[in-house]
Amino acid sequence: MTDTAATLASVPGVAARDAATQGFVFNHTMLRIKDPRASLDFYTRVLGFSLVRRNDFPEAAFSLYFLALVDPARIPDDEAERKAWVARLQGVLELTHNHGTEAQDGPVYHDGNSEPRGFGHICVSVPDVRAACARFEQLGVPFQKRLTDGRMKEIAFIKDPDGYWVEIIQPTPLD
Amino acid sequence: MTDTAATLASVPGVAARDAATQGFVFNHTMLRIKDPRASLDFYTRVLGFSLVRRNDFPEAAFSLYFLALVDPARIPDDEAERKAWVARLQGVLELTHNHGTEAQDGPVYHDGNSEPRGFGHICVSVPDVRAACARFEQLGVPFQKRLTDGRMKEIAFIKDPDGYWVEIIQPTPLD
Numbered sequence: 001m002t003d004t005a006a007t008l009a010s011v012p013g014v015a016a017r018d019a020a021t022q023g024f025v026f027n028h029t030m031l032r033i034k035d036p037r038a039s040l041d042f043y044t045r046v047l048g049f050s051l052v053r054r055n056d057f058p059e060a061a062f063s064l065y066f067l068a069l070v071d072p073a074r075i076p077d078d079e080a081e082r083k084a085w086v087a088r089l090q091g092v093l094e095l096t097h098n099h100g101t102e103a104q105d106g107p108v109y110h111d112g113n114s115e116p117r118g119f120g121h122i123c124v125s126v127p128d129v130r131a132a133c134a135r136f137e138q139l140g141v142p143f144q145k146r147l148t149d150g151r152m153k154e155i156a157f158i159k160d161p162d163g164y165w166v167e168i169i170q171p172t173p174l175d
Numbered sequence: 176m177t178d179t180a181a182t183l184a185s186v187p188g189v190a191a192r193d194a195a196t197q198g199f200v201f202n203h204t205m206l207r208i209k210d211p212r213a214s215l216d217f218y219t220r221v222l223g224f225s226l227v228r229r230n231d232f233p234e235a236a237f238s239l240y241f242l243a244l245v246d247p248a249r250i251p252d253d254e255a256e257r258k259a260w261v262a263r264l265q266g267v268l269e270l271t272h273n274h275g276t277e278a279q280d281g282p283v284y285h286d287g288n289s290e291p292r293g294f295g296h297i298c299v300s301v302p303d304v305r306a307a308c309a310r311f312e313q314l315g316v317p318f319q320k321r322l323t324d325g326r327m328k329e330i331a332f333i334k335d336p337d338g339y340w341v342e343i344i345q346p347t348p349l350d
Contacts, residue, residue, distance in 0.1 A: 008229065011215060012215070013211060014215050018220065048196025090244075094298070109293040118286060119206055120205035120207060121204075122203070122205070
């Protein structure tokens with residue numbers, strides 16, 4: 001273990017990994033959405049996600065859409081195989097559509113960033129944050145925070161169709 | 176492209192991947208937490224996450240904790256290298272602590288599953304959901320839904336220290 005890992009491991013509350021958690025994967029984050037057509041457009045066209053699984057529950061009047069940033073050629077054709085493959089991925093976004101919300105006027109869901117607060121945002125890292133933001137501007141995507149706003153010039157926040165914040169970062173420092 | 180991928184690609188709203196999104200990674204999900212000691216204990220001891228980065232902003236009175244389900248031996252020692260490495264990971268959980276909330280009485284944040292709704296849950300997939308849930312019971316972790324509750328016998332929901340729901344699944348069908 002490096003010195004830095006040791007420092008992080010000594011933060012109050014942090015415990016060593018229990019062998020019983022081997023194979024655990026942070027698989028997905030679930031957000032409720034008003035209109036699947038608008039959200040699927042945003043996450044596939046603007047952010048490059050692929051729809052990897054859809055589950056419809058007509059008797060309970062909801063549908064689930066699972067999206068991931070993967071090569072669509074990798075999506076297994078067999079349904080059982082695909083379900084297992086999706087459950088082993090990291091970084092899946094699950095969108096829940098309660099049927100009928102798309103016909104309501106105005107926003108349906110709460111983005112978590114005004115009271116009562118809780119969930120804050122999801123984040124997509126990109127190779128070139130300036131190029132990504134220029135493309136979002138061209139596509140007419142709404143911004144919560146442009147790179148030029150505020151003190152943190154290296155990060156931006158765009159908004160999805162329900163108003164959920166999507167942070168955009170790049171791994172390396174800006175020139 | 177397989178037939179199934181083609182079916183998924185034909186869902187209204189779904190667009191083909193734009194080459195401009197190559198290299199995009201769904202990096203993290205951010206949740207606000209009341210008490211980092213309690214949350215770090217839960218995510219490291221109970222779920223096996225490692226603390227991979229911490230950022231303190233004392234002048235703005237908040238701290239950020241980044242956790243991931245990775246081998247801690249892989250955490251880079253150099254700070255700039257570690258920051259870039261974390262930003263390229265999938266499945267990172269960012270916990271935001273606004274200093275002082277840990278001294279407040281009762282819950283501080285909203286879990287998203289009562290009005291106003293929005294965010295729903297995060298999900299950890301595990302190799303054996305029955306063994307994982309038996310261990311959570313032994314550890315005294317609160318459940319939102321046990322495997323035996325309700326109609327969906329293959330999934331459980333536990334609750335983190337702020338009451339956020341964590342779904343527990345296994346990729347393969349239960350015997």
